Amino acid sequence: MSTPLMVSPELLNKNLTGKTYVVTGANSGIGLVTAQQLAKQGATVVMGVRRVKEGQRVAAEIRREIGSADLIVYQLELGDLASVRAFAAEVNRNHPKLQGLVNNAGVMKTPFGRTKDGFETQFGVNHLGHFLLTNLLMDALKAGAPSRVVNLSSYFHEYAMGRKGEIHFDDLNYHSRPFDTWEAYAQSKLANLLHARELGRRLAGTGVTAASVNPGFVRTNLLSLPLPMWLQNLMVVPILRLAGLIEPWEGVQSTLYALLAPEVERQSGAYYSQIARYKDKAARAGGWPLRSPNPVAHDDAVAKRLWSVSEALVQAK
Ligand SMILES: NC(=O)c1ccc[n+]([C@@H]2O[C@H](COP(=O)([O-])OP(=O)(O)OC[C@H]3O[C@@H](n4cnc5c(N)ncnc54)[C@H](OP(=O)(O)O)[C@@H]3O)[C@@H](O)[C@H]2O)c1
Numbered sequence: 001m002s003t004p005l006m007v008s009p010e011l012l013n014k015n016l017t018g019k020t021y022v023v024t025g026a027n028s029g030i031g032l033v034t035a036q037q038l039a040k041q042g043a044t045v046v047m048g049v050r051r052v053k054e055g056q057r058v059a060a061e062i063r064r065e066i067g068s069a070d071l072i073v074y075q076l077e078l079g080d081l082a083s084v085r086a087f088a089a090e091v092n093r094n095h096p097k098l099q100g101l102v103n104n105a106g107v108m109k110t111p112f113g114r115t116k117d118g119f120e121t122q123f124g125v126n127h128l129g130h131f132l133l134t135n136l137l138m139d140a141l142k143a144g145a146p147s148r149v150v151n152l153s154s155y156f157h158e159y160a161m162g163r164k165g166e167i168h169f170d171d172l173n174y175h176s177r178p179f180d181t182w183e184a185y186a187q188s189k190l191a192n193l194l195h196a197r198e199l200g201r202r203l204a205g206t207g208v209t210a211a212s213v214n215p216g217f218v219r220t221n222l223l224s225l226p227l228p229m230w231l232q233n234l235m236v237v238p239i240l241r242l243a244g245l246i247e248p249w250e251g252v253q254s255t256l257y258a259l260l261a262p263e264v265e266r267q268s269g270a271y272y273s274q275i276a277r278y279k280d281k282a283a284r285a286g287g288w289p290l291r292s293p294n295p296v297a298h299d300d301a302v303a304k305r306l307w308s309v310s311e312a313l314v315q316a317k
Helices: 009-013 029-040 052-065 081-094 121-143 181-202 229-242 253-260 262-267 300-315
Strands: 020-024 044-049 070-075 100-103 147-152 208-214 270-273
Touching: 009 253, 020 029, 020 121, 029 044, 029 052, 029 070, 029 253, 044 052, 052 070, 070 081, 081 121, 100 121, 100 253, 121 147, 121 181, 121 208, 121 300, 147 181, 147 253, 181 208, 181 270, 181 300, 208 253, 208 262, 253 262, 253 270, 262 270
Parallel strands: 020 044, 020 100, 044 070, 100 147, 147 208, 208 270
Antiparallel strands: none
């Protein structure tokens, strides 16, 4: 396994005072480290979290570490489009100019379930909730341009535990086909990538740049096992490290690159990947940007169709 890709110290020292970023799922894992780093660089960070008390606890911890941190916590439940609308209204009211939206929150390998609006959980939370949020914050992103939208995808958009990443237009939300949780995760992460690609096309000339990222195989709550933490650290983590597990600080690098590197503006809609265990061995060293080994990830007809279908699904609710 190669060494993780790391952004330059210049980018990590760039002064972001006066800039405002929205980060979803900012109370944990990659989202937390994203919020922490942006605040350290002087930005105002709006943390969209489903558990407000936990978000406030995390914000207080970051403030203890970085005295000047400007963090605002608002409630956001991506599995409920009414909550997405309320969150967006709050952001638009108080922060009419945004320099970035990080669609980071996510769930993986959930048992079969539906969001409040009746969508399959992973497709609903990971893609449709963020799709609506992005549309609702678009005026603020345009007003704050140059600005960025960064979607957290995954290398599992290619294959997730042997299930090929595809968009199943015939039954996106598992109404008639048998449920397979890894297939649903792969679909949702491919949707995150295609959403950024289509955004890149639609936003040409607006000053808003879109990107999707794979953070790598990162030690976060997403991978938590039903074992005490000391036992995981002693027995499981060392084995997972051999399989390429990286730390949250390494996992946040692709997000920070997509959000801050000047060259990202030249390739709106591109995919940026940390090292990962792609089925396609040539892709394993990652790349900023990386040509995805999944041919569907380059299919503009699929990206356009996904946009129309997503728009119809969220507007109907
Ligand atoms: N870790 C990896 O190896 C890996 C690899 C590839 C891609 N990713 C992607 O990276 C992103 C961040 O994941 P992570 O690894 O940092 O995992 P994490 O530590 O579990 O963080 C996920 C965040 O999403 C939030 N969230 C989950 N469901 C939500 C909902 N319905 N509404 C609002 N927020 C919700 C969680 O809130 P709670 O704390 O309340 O649960 C948490 O803040 C995800 O999109 C994931 O798919 C991760």
